[in-house]
Amino acid sequence: MNDRLARINAAIRALGFAQRSSADEWVRESGLTRQQAFTIGYIEEHQDRGVIARELAEISGTTAASVASLLQGLEERGLVTRTPSPDDSRVKLLRVTPAASRLTEGFEDAMIAAQEQPFAVLTPDEQQTLLSLLERVTADIEPVGPPPPRRRDR
Structure with a gap:
């Protein structure tokens, strides 16, 4: 793998690990x-x-x-x-x-904030460009794991 592809893969993994870490921290604090x-x-x-x-x-x-x-x-x-x-x-x-509802209240908002935070350094146009590129890269990849969380209109 060339250096550029290695760096792209490392960046994608870093995003995934950061989001999982945020979820793990929230879960730990909930006692679950x-x-x-x-x-x-x-x-x-x-x-x-x-x-x-x-x-x-x-x-x-x-x-x-x-x-x-x-x-x-x-x-x-x-x-x-x-x-x-x-x-x-x-x-x-x-x-x-x-x-249980009270115990997990706020999780979705915390995860949305954790997902938004890394991309705050990008302008809306840059975010759209990144999204378009990632959608092209992943167009033929079958989703793995549980269904994605439902989208909330803000």
């Missing part, structure tokens, strides 16, 4: 683990359509047993409830409690 915070956030965002444990295992790439243990701990802390589905009583729907 990264997996607990992710689980609460995911359930809260999708609970209106019904979230089940199997879905959590699929999107997090973990086993059903790991998810069951995680949910049991969250349930014991009063952060998650499991209720029978109205369509199939064998299926348990997950919901976050008001305590």
